[in-house]
Amino acid sequence: MQNQMKALVKAKPEPGLWMEYVPVPEPGPSDVLIKVKKSAICGTDVHIWNWDEFSAKTVPVPMVIGHEFVGEIVDAGAAAVKFKIGQRVSGEGHIVCGTCRNCRAGRGHLCRNTKGVGVNRPGSFAEYLCIPEVNVVPIPEDIPHEIAAIFDPFGIYGREIFETWYKMIALVQSGLDVSGLITHRIGIDDFEDGFAAMISGNSGKVVMDWEDT
């Protein structure tokens, strides 16, 4: 496999994002490597683009950002055996430590050591994304790519991790049409247009396609 990939990087502590070549992440024993097909822009990404106070305090640079995505598993660590190579997946962007008091009590959504994909660990605005297997959410065949790529925002507030994922998948499968939320579908090389639309406030979800890079 190639060892460099295209990624949207917060390369400097100032407004903007830059398309750069960075090393493809290597999955650890419990991780999977995902080839990203589509990735959506979230409000968090706009904060990071703008480099507001939150971002300056939270995001170390350089950092590959983005956390809403759909893709396909292409590699897995030796202990990551739950999913198959080629399986279509998305993932939960909050990575918890598993060992703090809240995690041990089954309250991972209250973990104090949470790391955010695309916030303080490398994210999904890239050809490849590496996340722990426990964060993977398998996507059923009848859910389109672009819908799977925007599942994340539906339950952001106070959610119990993963509950929203399963609820949203069930709702979409039973006929809820959320495709109207997507106002822009663009190739990744047009990311500046996508961010301009989000920053203008006159857009719904912007979904960026990584497949023809």
Ligand SMILES: [Zn+2]
């Ligand atoms: Zn988000």
Ligand SMILES: [Zn+2]
């Ligand atoms: Zn924890």
